[in-house]
Amino acid sequence: MAVFYRGVTNTYPMAVKAEGMYVFDKTGKQYLDMCGGAAVSCLGHSHPRVVEALCQQIGTMAFAHTSFFSNEPQEQLAQALADKFGEPGAKVYFTSGGSEANEAALKLAWQYWRAKGQGTKKKIISRMHSYHGNTLGTLSASGNLPRRRVMDNVLIDWPRIPPCYAYRYRQDNESLDYYALRAANTLEAIIQTEGADTIAAFIVEPVVGASLGVVSSEPGYFKRIREICDTHHILLIADEIMCGSGRTGTYFAHEQDGFLPDIVTIAKGIAGGYQPLAATLARAKIHQTFIETGKGFDHGHTYVGHASACAAGLAVINTIDDEDLLQNVNAMGALLQEKLVSAFADHPHIGDIRGRGLFRGIEIVADKDSKAPFADEMKITGRLKQTAMKHGLMCYPGGGSVRDNLGSHILLAPPYIVQPDHIDQLVDKLGQVFAEILND
Numbered sequence: 001m002a003v004f005y006r007g008v009t010n011t012y013p014m015a016v017k018a019e020g021m022y023v024f025d026k027t028g029k030q031y032l033d034m035c036g037g038a039a040v041s042c043l044g045h046s047h048p049r050v051v052e053a054l055c056q057q058i059g060t061m062a063f064a065h066t067s068f069f070s071n072e073p074q075e076q077l078a079q080a081l082a083d084k085f086g087e088p089g090a091k092v093y094f095t096s097g098g099s100e101a102n103e104a105a106l107k108l109a110w111q112y113w114r115a116k117g118q119g120t121k122k123k124i125i126s127r128m129h130s131y132h133g134n135t136l137g138t139l140s141a142s143g144n145l146p147r148r149r150v151m152d153n154v155l156i157d158w159p160r161i162p163p164c165y166a167y168r169y170r171q172d173n174e175s176l177d178y179y180a181l182r183a184a185n186t187l188e189a190i191i192q193t194e195g196a197d198t199i200a201a202f203i204v205e206p207v208v209g210a211s212l213g214v215v216s217s218e219p220g221y222f223k224r225i226r227e228i229c230d231t232h233h234i235l236l237i238a239d240e241i242m243c244g245s246g247r248t249g250t251y252f253a254h255e256q257d258g259f260l261p262d263i264v265t266i267a268k269g270i271a272g273g274y275q276p277l278a279a280t281l282a283r284a285k286i287h288q289t290f291i292e293t294g295k296g297f298d299h300g301h302t303y304v305g306h307a308s309a310c311a312a313g314l315a316v317i318n319t320i321d322d323e324d325l326l327q328n329v330n331a332m333g334a335l336l337q338e339k340l341v342s343a344f345a346d347h348p349h350i351g352d353i354r355g356r357g358l359f360r361g362i363e364i365v366a367d368k369d370s371k372a373p374f375a376d377e378m379k380i381t382g383r384l385k386q387t388a389m390k391h392g393l394m395c396y397p398g399g400g401s402v403r404d405n406l407g408s409h410i411l412l413a414p415p416y417i418v419q420p421d422h423i424d425q426l427v428d429k430l431g432q433v434f435a436e437i438l439n440d
Contacts, residue, residue, distance in 0.1 A: 035414070036268075039242045044416075071307040092280070094306070096309070098268065109235045112235065121198060128145075163217075168406075183221060187229075199234050207248055209242030238265070240252060245316075247357060248357040276303075360411075
C-alpha cells in the first residue's frame with residue numbers, strides 16, 4: 001500500500017459505493033451515515049441533482065484559473081451566499097477547504113488593518129477548546145489542546161479565552177443570563193491586558209463542533225461579544241465551517257444568535273462532499289477598504305473559485321432551498337433530540353445531550369455528578385468509533401481527556417434528508433455501542 005494514511009497504524013475498510021444515507025464497503029457491509037463524514041454530506045450520497053450538475057460542468061469546462069477568468073458557477077454561488085448574508089454587499093472568496101477559508105479570514109483581518117494604517121493590530125484572539133484548521137496559522141488560532149501539543153513549539157502563541165460552555169463552566173448559583181455575560185466579558189478583560197491596538201480579530205465558532213461536541217453559547221453571549229469588538233475596533237470572525245450551510249436550522253448559524261460577523265467562513269456542507277469547497281464572506285466595508293486604499297488583497301490558491309467545485313456548491317444550495325430542507329433540519333433535529341433524551345438521558349455515563357438542528361452532541365462521562373471523564377487508558381473515544389463502525393454506524397467521536405478535563409463526546413451531523421426510521425436505527429445502534437463500552 002502506497003497511501004500515507006491519516007492514522008499511520010490504522011487499517012480502513014474500503015468504501016466502494018454510497019447512496020442516500022448509507023456508505024457500503026467492498027464486502028457489501030452497509031454503514032448508516034449519521035455524521036456526514038465530518039458534517040460534510042449534507043444531502044446524503046449520490047444526490048442525482050448534484051451529480052448531474054457536476055457532470056454537466058465537467059463536460060463543459062472543468063477548470064479555468066481565476067487569475068485569468070471568472071466563471072458562471074463562481075459568480076452564481078457567490079451571489080446566492082451573499083443574498084443569504086444579513087447585510088447587503090457581502091463579497092465571497094472561495095477556497096478548497098475550511099483551513100484555507102480560515103487562513104484567508106486571518107489574512108483579510110491583518111491586511112484590512114494594515115490598509116487602514118493600523119499595522120500593529122496583529123493578534124488573533126480565540127477560545128480554548130476551539131478548532132479552526134490545520135495550517136500553521138489556523139492551528140495557532142485554535143485552542144484544541146491535543147492538536148496543538150503535536151506542533152506547539154512552532155505555533156504562534158496568541159491569547160485565548162474560555163468558551164461559553166455552561167455544562168462545565170457555569171457555577172451552580174449563576175443564571176444562564178449572568179453566566180453568558182460573564183463568559184463574554186472575559187474577552188473584554190483580555191483586550192485590556194493585551195491592548196486593543198495589538199488585536200486584529202476575535203475568531204469564534206457560533207456552535208463549537210469537533211473540539212467540544214456541539215456546544216452552543218447561551219443567549220446574550222454574542223450580543224455582548226459584538227459590542228466588545230465594536231468598542232475596541234476588533235474584527236469578529238464567525239467560523240461556521242461545521243455549523244454553517246444550514247446545519248443548525250438556518251443557513252448561517254450566527255443568525256440564531258442575533259449578531260452579524262465581519263467575516264464568516266463556511267465549508268463542509270457548502271458542497272456536500274461532492275467537491276472540495278469552502279468560502280470566506282466579508283462585509284462590504286472590508287472589501288471596500290481594499291478598493292478605496294488601492295492596497296488590494298494579497299492572497300491566492302490555485303483552486304480558488306474552481307468552476308466544478310462551485311457548480312457542485314450551487315447545486316447543493318439550490319437543492320436546500322428548492323426542497324425546503326431547512327424545514328426538515330429543524331423537524332428532524334427536534335425529533336433526534338427527543339429520541340436521544342428518551343433513550344439515554346438517564347444513562348449513568350451520559351452527561352449531556354445538546355445541539356441545534358441536525359447538529360447534536362452526546363457527552364460521555366465516568367461520573368455524572370462530578371462530570372469527570374473516563375481515565376485516558378480506557379481509550380473511550382477511540383473505542384466508540386471502532387465499535388460504532390462494527391455495528392454499521394458512522395458517528396464522530398472526540399474529546400475524552402483527563403488532562404484536559406473533558407469527557408468523550410459523539411458528534412452527530414446526519415444528512416438533511418434524514419427520516420424518522422434513520423433516527424430509530426441510530427438510537428438502536430448507539431444503544432448497542434454504549435452497552436458494549438460503558439457497562440459498569
